[in-house]
């Protein structure tokens with residue numbers, strides 16, 4: 001007589017437990033992805049390392065400095081520590097803005113062709129005045145004071 005392959009109650013419990021775990025894991029994954037997309041950008045990028053190494057000064061409420069040579073024309077420098085972006089829209093003209101995206105507070109990640117890019121949801125800002133080029137950012141990046149002394153750029157943090 002052939003043995004019938006009926007799941008035992010233990011088998012059902014195992015399946016149910018595995019399914020429940022699968023759902024739970026998937027739920028955690030979704031939550032983690034949502035958090036990472038709405039918080040700050042991934043840590044440890046080359047840009048962050050270079051930016052932190054290039055700036056000096058205290059975080060928030062003061063000033064920091066960066067060598068003008070670290071702020072390319074049509075591009076800029078992102079101070080990840082103080083969350084400030086310093087740009088040079090044209091030769092010898094320097095601007096500074098908060099690096100905190102006005103959409104969901106990610107730190108902007110790149111600047112090229114005078115466009116500041118947020119990595120989280122694709123917002124783009126002008127490196128000339130911080131205005132929104134592309135949403136979902138609802139408002140411009142706030143300007144910071146910036147001054148040039150010789151080859152050193154001093155900016156508000």
Ligand code: FES
Nearest residue numbers: 101103104118121
């Ligand atoms: S945080 Fe959403 S686009 Fe910047």
